[in-house]
Amino acid sequence: MFRLDTLTELVTTPGPYATAYLDATRSKELGPQEVEARWRALRDSLAEQGADAATLDAMDAVAGRHTDVPGPHGQVIVGGGGRLRLDTVLPAPPRREIARWAALP
Numbered sequence: 001m002f003r004l005d006t007l008t009e010l011v012t013t014p015g016p017y018a019t020a021y022l023d024a025t026r027s028k029e030l031g032p033q034e035v036e037a038r039w040r041a042l043r044d045s046l047a048e049q050g051a052d053a054a055t056l057d058a059m060d061a062v063a064g065r066h067t068d069v070p071g072p073h074g075q076v077i078v079g080g081g082g083r084l085r086l087d088t089v090l091p092a093p094p095r096r097e098i099a100r101w102a103a104l105p
Contacts, residue, residue, distance in 0.1 A: 009085075013080070015080055017078055018046045018100075020059065020076070020077045020098070020100075021076055021097055021098040022077065022097060023035070023038055023072075023093035024066060024089070027070070027071055035063075041099075042097055045099035046101055051079075054082030058084040061084065062075075066089050076090060
């Protein structure tokens, strides 16, 4: 179950935030390597947009790590201020992967 108070904290705490929508599907033989490559591309994009290293390191710790989720799925990762702010599994991969550094997640 998703807790709405988590979202309240995100929109009331000053940003900026790094937000990534990741296809975390690992159902192929090379799935783990593919997830890692997709995360690296999103991470690089966030860094280019100005995300700080501490925030990106906090996001690294969870990116693609939901190995208990079978089949196609996605992951939303939000970080800010050097901390992980949100890590949620999506029931399906995002239609397109997104990396954004902005005032709000």
